[in-house]
Amino acid sequence: MPFDPSDPLDRYSRQIRFPFFGETGQRKLLNSRVTICGCGALGTVLANHLARAGVGFLRIVDRDFIETHNLQRQILFDENDVAENLPKAEAAARKLRQINSTITIEPVVTDIDHTNILDLVADADLILDGTDNFETRYLINDAAVKLNKPWIFGGVIGSEGQTMTIRPGSTPCLRCLIEDSPPPGMTPTCETAGVLGPAVAIIASFEAVEAIKLLSGAFDALNKELIMVDIWDWTFRRLKVAGLLGKVDCPCCKHHKFEWLDGALGSHTTALCGRNAVQVATRRTEPLNFPEMAARLASLSDVRHNAYMLRFATEGHEFTVFPDGRAIIKGTNDIAKARTLYAQFVGN
Amino acid sequence: MTVRVFIPGVLRDCCAGASELTLSAVTVRAALEQLERSHAPLYRSICDETGAVRRHVNLFVNLDNIRDGAGVDTALATGDTITIMPAVSGG
Numbered sequence: 077m078p079f080d081p082s083d084p085l086d087r088y089s090r091q092i093r094f095p096f097f098g099e100t101g102q103r104k105l106l107n108s109r110v111t112i113c114g115c116g117a118l119g120t121v122l123a124n125h126l127a128r129a130g131v132g133f134l135r136i137v138d139r140d141f142i143e144t145h146n147l148q149r150q151i152l153f154d155e156n157d158v159a160e161n162l163p164k165a166e167a168a169a170r171k172l173r174q175i176n177s178t179i180t181i182e183p184v185v186t187d188i189d190h191t192n193i194l195d196l197v198a199d200a201d202l203i204l205d206g207t208d209n210f211e212t213r214y215l216i217n218d219a220a221v222k223l224n225k226p227w228i229f230g231g232v233i234g235s236e237g238q239t240m241t242i243r244p245g246s247t248p249c250l251r252c253l254i255e256d257s258p259p260p261g262m263t264p265t266c267e268t269a270g271v272l273g274p275a276v277a278i279i280a281s282f283e284a285v286e287a288i289k290l291l292s293g294a295f296d297a298l299n300k301e302l303i304m305v306d307i308w309d310w311t312f313r314r315l316k317v318a319g320l321l322g323k324v325d326c327p328c329c330k331h332h333k334f335e336w337l338d339g340a341l342g343s344h345t346t347a348l349c350g351r352n353a354v355q356v357a358t359r360r361t362e363p364l365n366f367p368e369m370a371a372r373l374a375s376l377s378d379v380r381h382n383a384y385m386l387r388f389a390t391e392g393h394e395f396t397v398f399p400d401g402r403a404i405i406k407g408t409n410d411i412a413k414a415r416t417l418y419a420q421f422v423g424n
Numbered sequence: 425m426t427v428r429v430f431i432p433g434v435l436r437d438c439c440a441g442a443s444e445l446t447l448s449a450v451t452v453r454a455a456l457e458q459l460e461r462s463h464a465p466l467y468r469s470i471c472d473e474t475g476a477v478r479r480h481v482n483l484f485v486n487l488d489n490i491r492d493g494a495g496v497d498t499a500l501a502t503g504d505t506i507t508i509m510p511a512v513s514g515g
Binding site for chain 1: 430432433434443479480482484487488489491492493507509510511512513514515
């Protein structure tokens, strides 16, 4: 039977019947705008839930391309997407438009940093955490507090995850709870500890239901605590965090010092969690000319490019270069080495 | 005061895979001092070189964040559970 769009609310009828949501909640959702930062394991689950639920505008921001080892947990992607070398944001948008053609989906292939985050979230009613690093999370936190927008934090590793709903002024912010990111080498990464798809899906689903509550106005039903789950040993904890608001000397939400947003904190070259890879972010005003670059690099092995990326390998490292000059260098976690390799093979 | 310490999955390598430790202490500080002697790698994951709780780690006694109360001087009672919460970054 072909899809019948004559009753635009019919597709949402089962959640409209949920008494705490109803048609009023649905209409609010349809009029809502959400920015999902990161479209990996968390982000694909978030985008899937919210597109199906009928959030009217979804902006999906991600800097990365799909690789085979993503398919274990990044639910919107398939083998064809890997073969096509598609950016995650673009592949997600294509899939989501097939799921729900009645909403607006805006894929943005970029690295979120202090220069662009305000533009990416300024028109959103809610920001969702689909990232895999604290640098971006602190940027989101600064932007959310500065613009007085809610956001939902989620983090996962192995079989465990954490999530917290942040409403500036009403709840503690991320820096109230987690004052600084884990130092390199201090805690296991996705690479050393691995990650289970269901663990990510559960945390993202918690984020998604909080998003539905927030956007539909069900503020009393929101999670006011820190949720900590481990699906391997079946522990579920709801830990109190509300008392931190105003009590801790938070530079962000108490003193309105936005150190990440101002660029005072955070680097532009980042080791990527669990990937034995480093991202070097060098912004250019003009996009790179991939055919020229490919010709220049022709002596290296397996130089390939499409409209979105150029990839080549050398000295045991695989480079993926993007039109804006950003590169992901695989085969090292050493930021300085990555910068050197970038200078050697991509140039400054 | 006999208390339980919940070890999250990411820190279990520090204590031979144990998900929970039992110890006797009257404050969180005393509990940490015991861990320093009995499980040094776990202690170093929780506290820095100066003995302060690391900035990406939160400690809860039962459901309450110790930073919401008396910090490491938070008193413990028999049956209490200390939960260690290091921030996890993946996703």
